[in-house]
Amino acid sequence: MAINHLHDFLQSYFTAHHCTIVHQEEGALTVQLTEDMDRALMNRPFYWHYIKKMGYAGDPKQLTLITDPDKRDGKNEWIHYGSPRLHQIVNHLHEHEKYTKLYERIDTNQKTALYPWLVTNIKISYQGKQKKDEMVSIGLHLVNGAMKVKMMAILQEKSLHNAISDYCFTISPMIKLHSGFKRIENVLESYVQDQDHDWAEASRKKMAEEIDLLRHFYKGEGNEQDMKKEIDDIQKRYSPRITFEVINGGIFYLQDHQ
Structure with a gap:
């Protein structure tokens, strides 16, 4: 995938x-x-x-x-x-x-509404014993709350421009940007929770093995400060964690037949 x-x-x-x-x-x-x-x-x-x-x-x-x-x-x-x-x-x-605002180009001679979509391209990083990244593109309709994944593939099929087309007008968002980002974040968190997390357990197991080996190495040495520093380094390296990073995004005004 x-x-x-x-x-x-x-x-x-x-x-x-x-x-x-x-x-x-x-x-x-x-x-x-x-x-x-x-x-x-x-x-x-x-x-x-x-x-x-x-x-x-x-x-x-x-x-x-x-x-x-x-x-x-x-x-x-x-x-x-x-x-x-x-x-x-x-x-x-x-x-x-990183951020943009674009309008779908519409060739029309009658008034046509364009609806706002919040689109974000986000990198999900799974970090632990090994590191894996995944790109996710999500679009949120800021009027009716509809959400689509692989939004960049949808936008690719459209002609997008910096200026709005003649006879077109924009619909004001009903969902504020902060709330919209929160909705997208919630969807991503649910998506991540549904994944197989064997990688996290493997990271914790490797971390425990490395710490046990280190304690054995320092046994009888009496240098607690150095050992603690190395244990902290091992924990930073192997502790499983998942982060989200917004790569880019923007507001896209599109005809309402998505």
Whole structure:
């Protein structure tokens, strides 16, 4: 499931940044980068400096990302939770586009209402003996309270713009943002509680083994302060915990036929 979430996230990310999807299949995605995205992701500052100095247009690269480990071929780039490339993409979103407000483009000659959706892309981190991240995209209708998962996949099918279309008007939210975020948080907490938590028990078991081994090592040494410090380090490293991090989001005004 995490692989599918990652594939959807990447597809939405590159589409939102005006990159062309050249080819995609389950577990693999090839995109044609724009100049801006090549500059942001491909680490070629000297190339672009030279090209612009010479007055040329430049040649942004194509990038093929593999999200299914069974499809790794040694030629294209395997991207996964925790990989440097995914960290780079997430940091790019943090730095440039954490929050936004966009309107669905409607071609109409009669008055049309657009309804507000609170959309958030959230990273769930499961940390303990091992670390696993999962991307979740949730949309909340701020008038009737309807909620949708994989909201970025829905938005990807729409034409979104910074300015509202002619003849369109917005409906005021009935649900305040603070309350909306709380609803999304409650859904995420329920989702996490329903997961298999064997990983947490394995983390606690490993933590107990490490502490027992440490106590055995310090037995008779009399250096309680050093032992306590190392036990604290082990507990920080292995104590199971789950955190939520909002990667980006915004308010999207959409026609009410979602």
